[in-house]
Amino acid sequence: MLNIEKLRKKYHAAICAKVIYLKQDGQPSMADVGNRLSVKISKNLIKRIPHKLSQTEVSGQTAGLMVEEITRVFLAESFSLLTHLRPGKWKFSLHNSISDFDQYSHLADLAAVIHENPSIRMALGDYLIAPDIVVGREPVPDTELDEQGALGKSKILPQYSPLRAANAHAPTLHASISCKWTIRSDRSQNSRTEGLNLIRNRKGRTPHIAVLTGEPMPTRIASVAVGTGDIDCVYHFALHELTEAIKETKDDAAIDSLAIMIEGRRLRDISDLPFDLAI
Numbered sequence: 139m140l141n142i143e144k145l146r147k148k149y150h151a152a153i154c155a156k157v158i159y160l161k162q163d164g165q166p167s168m169a170d171v172g173n174r175l176s177v178k179i180s181k182n183l184i185k186r187i188p189h190k191l192s193q194t195e196v197s198g199q200t201a202g203l204m205v206e207e208i209t210r211v212f213l214a215e216s217f218s219l220l221t222h223l224r225p226g227k228w229k230f231s232l233h234n235s236i237s238d239f240d241q242y243s244h245l246a247d248l249a250a251v252i253h254e255n256p257s258i259r260m261a262l263g264d265y266l267i268a269p270d271i272v273v274g275r276e277p278v279p280d281t282e283l284d285e286q287g288a289l290g291k292s293k294i295l296p297q298y299s300p301l302r303a304a305n306a307h308a309p310t311l312h313a314s315i316s317c318k319w320t321i322r323s324d325r326s327q328n329s330r331t332e333g334l335n336l337i338r339n340r341k342g343r344t345p346h347i348a349v350l351t352g353e354p355m356p357t358r359i360a361s362v363a364v365g366t367g368d369i370d371c372v373y374h375f376a377l378h379e380l381t382e383a384i385k386e387t388k389d390d391a392a393i394d395s396l397a398i399m400i401e402g403r404r405l406r407d408i409s410d411l412p413f414d415l416a417i
Contacts, residue, residue: 142216146409149212153352153375154189156204157319159196167196168320168352175389179354182383187376205319205375206232206270209350209408213271213315216412224416227276229309233268236335239311240277240300241342267332270317273346273415274309277301300342311336313346313415321351321358333368346370346415350408356384356395363404371414372399377407 159167169180184191196204214230237246249266278301283289300306314336316329333347349372353359363372374380377400384392399405406414 142409145216150187151189152208154191157201159192176355179383182386186379206317210271220416229274234272235268240308241340269314271315273313275312276309277303277306279303311345315348317350319352321353330368356392363399372405373408373411375408
């Protein structure tokens with residue numbers, strides 16, 4: 139019988155087989171070769187994940203796409219264990235435009251106007267984003283909503299809630315997950331920009347906004363995780379193993395930085411994410 143521990147092991151096995159490889163000098167591919175601490179943490183981390191690594195070099199772009207798909211599968215499978223807490227029809231997909239969802243459907247019309255007017259596009263930018271992983275909930279038909287008589291005989295009300303299929307023509311965006319396998323440049327900060335876009339431009343409830351990473355360096359994780367308002371939480375693909383790997387380095391600054399993020403509720407393990415999605 140599947141459980142979160144088994145699914146996490148399956149997830150790690152897939153990440154190792156398809157994403158992580160050892161470079162010619164024996165350094166794990168997620169390590170920053172120019173940073174001794176990054177290399178040390180990465181080697182310590184790999185020792186704690188007992189799965190075979192990829193035998194071939196994986197390009198950065200390919201690794202990113204692999205992480206997205208492997209994480210999508212993990213979340214779909216693990217969330218299915220929690221349907222008694224969160225019933226409904228859920229879809230886990232990659233790179234859907236936010237205009238495909240109820241809270242952001244109005245952005246499709248705005249995007250069309252912006253596209254036709256370059257001067258407006260320069261002033262307002264692009265409102266339509268396509269998060270790496272999106273979780274959507276399909277609207278519910280009246281037959282299901284009324285199983286316990288919630289709608290009544292006339293079925294006139296409610297007329298506007300997007301949960302009701304009779305009112306809505308698009309699923310509700312439940313979560314947006316940005317995958318940043320490593321955090322090495324300012325481009326990683328676009329996950330914050332995406333989060334702010336989702337918050338400011340919605341018409342309805344705010345989706346869960348998360349970031350998934352495999353970055354070994356706590357200071358770089360902190361560049362995304364620290365601070366509130368645009369991202370709910372950052373999730374590491376192997377936080378428990380990372381914690382032990384960093385302790386082994388005996389680097390007090392790295393140990394303290396990681397502890398602050400965990401204790402400050404800004405960093406969690408990948409196994410926490412499906413449970414957080416059920417809230």
